[in-house]
Amino acid sequence: MSGLTIVFSLFFYIAFNIFLVGILLKLWKYAATPAPLKIPQTPAPKTAAGVGFRMFQEVALFKSLFRGNKLVWLGGYIFHLGLLLVFIKHFRFLLPSTPLLLDNFVKYDLYTGFILLGALAFLFILRLAIDRHFFISVINDYLLLGLLMAIASTGLLSRFWPGGGVKANIPEIKAFVGGLFSFHPGPVPLNALFLIHFSLVMILLMYFPFSKMMHAFGVFFSPTRNQIDNSRQKRWGPWTVRTPGRPQPEEPVYAQPSFAVSDED
Amino acid sequence: MADPAVEKSPAEIVSEGQHNKDFKPPELTGEIGAPPVRDGMIVKGVTSAIKPHMAKPEIQSKLGFPETLVDNWEEVAVRKLGELLERYKSLQVYLDICVRCGSCTDKCQFYLGSSDPNNMPVARAELLRRVYKRYFTTEGRIFGKMAGAQKLDLGVLSDWYAYFHQCSQCRRCSVFCPYGIDTAEISMAAREIMDSIGLGQQYVNAILGKVHEIGNNLGMNPKALAATLESTEEDLEEETGQKIRLPLDEEGAEVLMVTPSADFFASPHVESLLGYAKVFHQAGISWTLSTAASEAGNFGMFIGNYSQMRKVASRVGVAIREMKTKRLVVGECGHAWRIAYSFWNTLIGPFDTLDPKYPAPQHICEFTLDLVKRGAIKLDKSANDEFTVTFHDSCNVARGSAMGDRPGGQFTIPRELIKASCSRFVDMDKDTIREKTFCCGGGGGLLTDEIMQIRVQGAMPRVQALNSVMQSDGVNFMALICAICKAQLTKVLPKYGIPVSVAGGVHQLVGRAIELGAKA
Numbered sequence: 001m002s003g004l005t006i007v008f009s010l011f012f013y014i015a016f017n018i019f020l021v022g023i024l025l026k027l028w029k030y031a032a033t034p035a036p037l038k039i040p041q042t043p044a045p046k047t048a049a050g051v052g053f054r055m056f057q058e059v060a061l062f063k064s065l066f067r068g069n070k071l072v073w074l075g076g077y078i079f080h081l082g083l084l085l086v087f088i089k090h091f092r093f094l095l096p097s098t099p100l101l102l103d104n105f106v107k108y109d110l111y112t113g114f115i116l117l118g119a120l121a122f123l124f125i126l127r128l129a130i131d132r133h134f135f136i137s138v139i140n141d142y143l144l145l146g147l148l149m150a151i152a153s154t155g156l157l158s159r160f161w162p163g164g165g166v167k168a169n170i171p172e173i174k175a176f177v178g179g180l181f182s183f184h185p186g187p188v189p190l191n192a193l194f195l196i197h198f199s200l201v202m203i204l205l206m207y208f209p210f211s212k213m214m215h216a217f218g219v220f221f222s223p224t225r226n227q228i229d230n231s232r233q234k235r236w237g238p239w240t241v242r243t244p245g246r247p248q249p250e251e252p253v254y255a256q257p258s259f260a261v262s263d264e265d
Numbered sequence: 266m267a268d269p270a271v272e273k274s275p276a277e278i279v280s281e282g283q284h285n286k287d288f289k290p291p292e293l294t295g296e297i298g299a300p301p302v303r304d305g306m307i308v309k310g311v312t313s314a315i316k317p318h319m320a321k322p323e324i325q326s327k328l329g330f331p332e333t334l335v336d337n338w339e340e341v342a343v344r345k346l347g348e349l350l351e352r353y354k355s356l357q358v359y360l361d362i363c364v365r366c367g368s369c370t371d372k373c374q375f376y377l378g379s380s381d382p383n384n385m386p387v388a389r390a391e392l393l394r395r396v397y398k399r400y401f402t403t404e405g406r407i408f409g410k411m412a413g414a415q416k417l418d419l420g421v422l423s424d425w426y427a428y429f430h431q432c433s434q435c436r437r438c439s440v441f442c443p444y445g446i447d448t449a450e451i452s453m454a455a456r457e458i459m460d461s462i463g464l465g466q467q468y469v470n471a472i473l474g475k476v477h478e479i480g481n482n483l484g485m486n487p488k489a490l491a492a493t494l495e496s497t498e499e500d501l502e503e504e505t506g507q508k509i510r511l512p513l514d515e516e517g518a519e520v521l522m523v524t525p526s527a528d529f530f531a532s533p534h535v536e537s538l539l540g541y542a543k544v545f546h547q548a549g550i551s552w553t554l555s556t557a558a559s560e561a562g563n564f565g566m567f568i569g570n571y572s573q574m575r576k577v578a579s580r581v582g583v584a585i586r587e588m589k590t591k592r593l594v595v596g597e598c599g600h601a602w603r604i605a606y607s608f609w610n611t612l613i614g615p616f617d618t619l620d621p622k623y624p625a626p627q628h629i630c631e632f633t634l635d636l637v638k639r640g641a642i643k644l645d646k647s648a649n650d651e652f653t654v655t656f657h658d659s660c661n662v663a664r665g666s667a668m669g670d671r672p673g674g675q676f677t678i679p680r681e682l683i684k685a686s687c688s689r690f691v692d693m694d695k696d697t698i699r700e701k702t703f704c705c706g707g708g709g710g711l712l713t714d715e716i717m718q719i720r721v722q723g724a725m726p727r728v729q730a731l732n733s734v735m736q737s738d739g740v741n742f743m744a745l746i747c748a749i750c751k752a753q754l755t756k757v758l759p760k761y762g763i764p765v766s767v768a769g770g771v772h773q774l775v776g777r778a779i780e781l782g783a784k785a
């Protein structure tokens with residue numbers, strides 16, 4: 001194994017572990033923290049199935065965002081859909097043989113990457129153009145969009161720029177990336193464009209658990225959206241999650257309060 | 266004049282505001298748009314000096330909070346934030362996952378009315394989130410200011426004190442957030458942190474002290490309460506010729522009625538109390554008020570303090586057991602209903618001594634509409650023919666609780682009841698009602714005069730929408746189901762040139778329309 005292969009393999013394993021462990025720790029934190037009170041944002045569903053449907057609408061359609069801001073919804077929805085499709089397309093580098101459906105999808109879909117890049121640019125511009133959005137943005141918001149645009153651009157160049165020389169290297173890429181997951185990486189392809197694209201994705205993975213990207217998981221833990229509106233039918237809590245080592249709830253005894261009902265005028 | 270040579274204490278620096286008596290209310294243009302942009306940039310901080318009075322030491326100590334700003338406040342505040350992060354999933358998740366998408370930025374009445382961008386919900390939340398990032402996150406430690414992280418210093422604390430008291434915890438922002446981030450939760454946490462370092466708010470904390478000591482927000486002791494009810498009963502008899510009771514502490518009554526203490530004598534609140542009394546009288550259901558639970562309101566929520574909230578609520582738990590009542594009904598009050606509907610079962614439940622046939626607790630609008638539908642009481646709409654009525658969905662009812670057994674009952678039930686009591690009903694603009702309703706501008710502990718400017722500004726969207734239907738449909742009555750809405754609007758409407766008489770209770774209408782006397 002060449003030195004470079006070892007360096008990039010290690011890079012991958014470190015980044016992937018930070019990503020995985022980081023997310024698991026965060027999920028543990030979210031799950032372990034109690035929600036002492038019923039705070040669904042009403043009108044809210046009265047059944048678990050209803051809550052499931054509400055959550056589905058948020059995750060699959062960004063329903064509340066649609067009500068709130070159509071432009072951001074448009075940019076954000078296209079971006080996420082593009083991200084999902086592009087993510088799926090990457091499986092051809094991981095799987096030993098590419099399923100026919102995926103193969104055809106990759107062959108005929110020439111646009112998703114460009115649309116994704118366009119949507120990211122659109123979101124970037126919205127932050128600059130709408131003064132309210134400019135006011136609330138911090139530098140890392142731009143950096144993250146920049147990072148995603150850089151990933152998308154290098155990816156697109158890899159596929160559509162013959163001078164990049166990635167096409168010729170596809171079997172090698174498959175051997176390297178696919179091999180990383182079975183702990184037998186092939187030699188790292190010596191192609192600058194690929195190595196940049198790969199490294200940027202590793203940076204994204206490492207940043208993920210510490211950044212606002214945790215919204216992808218956090219949304220499912222949002223008490224205003226995941227609680228059932230049945231506080232009168234079913235007693236909630238008091239503290240639904242009790243984790244050893246965490247502050248324990250004050251028992252909500254209804255018992256005699258120390259009220260001195262004074263009789264003086 | 267203060268001697269400029271005398272240095273101000275940190276507590277003074279943080280809490281001293283400007284109380285601008287002669288500011289002008291926003292104009293009623295008919296539009297509720299995001300404030301106009303000047304030179305492509307928003308002017309920051311125009312309301313940074315609008316601050317409520319800081320709680321006096323004796324008020325603070327009654328609630329077990331430090332008397333004044335403690336010396337090591339930074340350390341204590343950060344420790345408290347850490348504690349709250351472990352206690353509240355909402356806080357932990359919401360501080361982490363906001364993507365600053367901007368969807369909530371133009372949804373808060375306090376931003377729309379004041380044009381101070383720190384009143385945009387996400388900007389308000391960022392005041393706390395920056396500190397969270399600095400002390401609790403890897404991102405903030407590595408990237409610092411680039412990630413928006415910030416050290417907690419006097420400037421930040423001063424902004425907290427101003428802007429977390431310019432949030433009525435109305436949850437409007439949460440409706441439009443892709444993750445349901447509820448800035449109210451963040452305001453509550455911030456206020457709890459401020460209390461823990463001795464930086465309390467006089468108005469809310471003084472009232473909490475009164476409830477613990479005397480039993481209600483207005484500080485009416487049992488004797489005064491009994492006397493007031495008695496004289497109101499006499500007025501009622503004079504007006505109607507019927508012996509309509511306002512029973513107090515009557516053991517064994519069917520219904521315990523818990524209502525905001527403002528209903529006992531404030532105007533227009535008391536009109537609704539008369540309405541409840543007539544409904545019980547005509548339906549022939551025995552009921553009682555209670556001195557122990559002579560307050561439905563619970564300001565513990567405003568300061569985000571679970572123990573305070575529980576302590577106030579436990580009076581109701583005691584009263585239902587002492588009075589041995591079978592049912593529990595709550596009067597017209599927005600945040601009180603949220604706490605009753607959503608929290609009571611957790612705080613003082615289970616309600617196993619009550620009759621399981623009825624929801625516990627039950628809102629007075631649910632109670633009355635049910636009687637109307639069953640024909641147990643009759644309403645004569647013509648008694649309200651002088652009114653064209655609209656309805657203000659109180660934000661805490663609309664977005665923090667419900668009525669009936671179907672989602673959205675909190676919108677339909679009061680409207681049905683109003684329509685049964687009068688002939689002409691008109692809704693305000695659809696973007697200003699139901700779950701998109703605007704707050705009256707006085708909720709969440711803001712109902713204190715030294716911050717009148719923000720109260721008037723925060724009322725702008727609501728008044729704007731009201732004014733539109735007044736012009737277009739001749740609306741002259743806005744029905745309310747919240748004690749704070751009533752107090753706030755009777756104060757604020759005149760500043761916009763709208764007569765006080767426009768604000769009134771739903772049961773004020775019911776009380777006028779109800780047919781008293783022998784049943785047909």
Ligand code: HEM
Binds near residue numbers: 065073080364
């Ligand atoms: C459950 C899955 C997810 C849901 C429901 C979701 C939802 C959303 C929504 C509603 C927004 C706000 C609209 C916008 O600004 O575009 C957003 C923003 C964003 N999401 Fe996601 N997302 C998910 C997964 C992901 C993942 C896996 C990534 C990883 C790269 C991601 C990256 C981003 C970024 C970078 C933004 C901010 C865009 C900006 O700065 O304007 N999301 N997401």
Ligand code: SF4
Binds near residue numbers: 369386443444
């Ligand atoms: S709508 Fe939600 S995610 Fe978007 S900026 Fe506001 S709080 Fe953040």
Ligand code: SF4
Binds near residue numbers: 447
């Ligand atoms: S809870 Fe209401 S008042 Fe507070 S920030 Fe949100 S919209 Fe504004």
Ligand code: SF4
Binds near residue numbers: 660661708747753
């Ligand atoms: S006063 Fe009325 S509108 Fe305002 S916070 Fe309370 S319920 Fe909401």
